[in-house]
Amino acid sequence: DQDPVHVPIDITQTEVSDLSTEFQSLSKEFGSFDTQHKLVKILRKLWHVIVGPVVQALGTSNVHPGSRIWWCPTAEFTLLPLHAAGVYEKKRDSLPHIYISSYTPTLATLVRARQQVSRDASSQNFVAIGQGNPDGGKPLQCVAPELAAIAQRLGPVVSSFTSLQDSLATVQGALDALNHNQWLHLACHGMPNRTQPFESSFTMRDGPLMIKDIIRSNWQNPEFAFLSACHTTVGDKKSPDESIHLAAAMQFSGFRSVVGSMWSVDDEVAQEVVSTFYDNLVNDSGKLDCTRAAVALHKAVKKLRRNNVPLEQQIVFVHIGV
Numbered sequence: 001d002q003d004p005v006h007v008p009i010d011i012t013q014t015e016v017s018d019l020s021t022e023f024q025s026l027s028k029e030f031g032s033f034d035t036q037h038k039l040v041k042i043l044r045k046l047w048h049v050i051v052g053p054v055v056q057a058l059g060t061s062n063v064h065p066g067s068r069i070w071w072c073p074t075a076e077f078t079l080l081p082l083h084a085a086g087v088y089e090k091k092r093d094s095l096p097h098i099y100i101s102s103y104t105p106t107l108a109t110l111v112r113a114r115q116q117v118s119r120d121a122s123s124q125n126f127v128a129i130g131q132g133n134p135d136g137g138k139p140l141q142c143v144a145p146e147l148a149a150i151a152q153r154l155g156p157v158v159s160s161f162t163s164l165q166d167s168l169a170t171v172q173g174a175l176d177a178l179n180h181n182q183w184l185h186l187a188c189h190g191m192p193n194r195t196q197p198f199e200s201s202f203t204m205r206d207g208p209l210m211i212k213d214i215i216r217s218n219w220q221n222p223e224f225a226f227l228s229a230c231h232t233t234v235g236d237k238k239s240p241d242e243s244i245h246l247a248a249a250m251q252f253s254g255f256r257s258v259v260g261s262m263w264s265v266d267d268e269v270a271q272e273v274v275s276t277f278y279d280n281l282v283n284d285s286g287k288l289d290c291t292r293a294a295v296a297l298h299k300a301v302k303k304l305r306r307n308n309v310p311l312e313q314q315i316v317f318v319h320i321g322v
Contacts, residue, residue, distance in 0.1 A: 007057045011049045020076035027263040030312045039312055040088045051085035051095055068100045068294055072107055084315035100298045102319045105248035113256040113322045124288050126154055127162040127181040131169040131188040134203040142267035143187045146274055150185055153278045170206045175217055182223040190229035190246050200246055202229060211249040224290040225250045227260040228270045247320050257290040257321040259297055269313045276300040294319040
């Protein structure tokens with residue numbers, strides 16, 4: 001309801017591209033050896049030249065600490081963890097201590113998601129799809145316990161709870177389930193395709209569940225999707241106007257709110273995040289509320305920080321949408 005505010009950013013396009021390339025190389029090494037020092041260096045640079053000036057402008061505009069903010073990055077910016085920028089020194093706050101960050105692939109999708117209202121809040125149909133043993137893929141040990149924890153928490157809350165695992169988690173099985181449920185949790189491998197983003201996919205038992213098939217699906221008032229999969233929000237630097245990725249595809253398909261990951265997730269960390277997240281997604285009337293997703297993720301990440309989980313795993317999940 002106010003005029004736009006222009007915040008000058010003291011960084012060239014070449015520098016952003018170099019920083020993005022450096023970060024992408026580093027993210028491939030996460031988990032193999034101690035990369036924390038290099039990661040903190042990048043997060044500090046993001047803070048000093050990009051995020052810090054924005055936070056300062058938000059403060060001047062009386063956007064109070066604890067408020068939600070939305071990032072709408074393009075081109076190489078889609079590959080950078082803006083939501084985690086900070087100095088990372090004692091007694092100095094990073095962005096996650098000041099605001100609750102969400103992303104949106106385009107302003108239009110955010111506007112549409114905000115205008116969309118649940119048509120039938122009394123009916124909440126939830127499907128959890130887990131593929132821990134894909135053909136030819138690395139097994140994911142924590143998929144079964146992750147889905148069991150969700151069933152235990154949400155079974156008594158939602159109108160119907162469907163669980164598809166292993167042999168039932170096929171491409172057609174997933175598409176059929178998605179057509180009858182407004183709420184989705186997907187635990188599997190995510191496969192980004194940088195050269196052809198619409199060929200990006202989730203790995204099912206019998207093959208890839210493609211973005212293009214997801215977008216063509218006949219959704220019934222979709223509300224929320226949690227993509228507990230590796231690389232679900234990796235953008236494509238060749239798509240400068242919008243990031244087309246697995247999580248954004250869900251929002252383009254009509255989901256109002258989506259949680260995805262920016263790089264490989266440790267499956268035990270995923271299980272811990274999921275458990276705290278769904279505890280906070282249920283509102284005071286005992287119903288799921290997709291507008292609570294960003295705050296629920298924020299609280300789950302806070303718990304990871306308290307448990308001294310490695311920094312790259314604390315900041316791997318992001319929220320997209322309302």
